[in-house]
């Protein structure tokens with residue numbers, strides 16, 4: 001396997017996810033049933049979902065492509081779809097030199113790919129110990145790191161578990177912003193008493209756009225602009241963080257948050273932060 005992530009946190013106390021790719025995992029060949037291109041390098045696609053594929057929002061799938069020499073290239077992709085949806089959706093950046101993503105970038109409806117029938121990963125909200133609802137969930141992403149959060153937000157559960165949900169999405173340019181309309185629509189659909197209030201902060205690092213901040217997430221946290229834009233204050237008894245995407249962002253934010261008194265969430269020591277690195 002090429003890029004199984006090293007879990008940055010210890011396994012969850014309940015419902016342990018099976019270990020990365022075991023030889024016994026069933027593999028199915030699934031047709032691509034939908035493709036959406038956000039720009040030349042950014043796409044979403046759906047494959048048929050085997051009825052036996054059961055996952056939690058925030059987990060990732062391993063998908064594979066057969067090479068001419070008979071080998072299979074496997075890569076991890078966060079699942080965008082929610083557990084109640086009948087397909088598996090993914091949000092993919094085409095890395096021009098990338099062995100896997102450059103091929104998927106040319107995919108169309110009817111093409112097929114392999115899916116390992118064993119979801120993986122610990123970026124799931126059930127990992128946070130939560131006696132009541134009085135907590136704020138901060139979902140921080142760079143680029144396609146937004147994928148697992150879309151899955152969580154398409155599922156009703158997360159809206160009932162927190163008082164505030166803050167999504168912070170950092171991309172280079174405005175045309176790299178995927179799923180923003182859907183997130184705004186989901187927020188409108190869940191704007192009810194008793195459900196979480198939604199706060200969406202977009203930030204661009206190489207462009208400007210009305211309604212979006214400019215700069216990296218860490219810089220915005222340090223200057224205080226992030227809390228102002230979100231309208232939510234960091235608070236060590238309320239704030240819970242997920243960090244997903246570019247490992248540099250994940251590491252910088254982890255260090256910054258640690259400096260503010262927040263801790264990694266561990267099996268025997270519940271904390272505030274769960275992370276997932278994409279490379």
Ligand SMILES: Cc1cc2nc3c(=O)[nH]c(=O)nc-3n(C[C@H](O)[C@H](O)[C@H](O)COP(=O)(O)OP(=O)(O)OC[C@H]3O[C@@H](n4cnc5c(N)ncnc54)[C@H](O)[C@@H]3O)c2cc1C
Nearest residue numbers: 005075076077078091092093098099100101144147278279
């Ligand atoms: C748990 C997990 C979940 C992931 N989920 C997603 C996902 O939902 N969407 C997605 O596009 N990728 C995701 N990835 C990354 C994905 O598995 C591949 O690494 C990626 O598509 C590149 O594969 P490749 O063979 O085309 O390129 P490779 O030849 O393997 O090149 C890898 C290089 O491309 C860059 N890179 C890889 N992924 C990204 C990315 N997403 N954004 C910007 N630069 C990147 C990095 O510099 C990396 O070193 C995930 C990775 C992990 C470990």
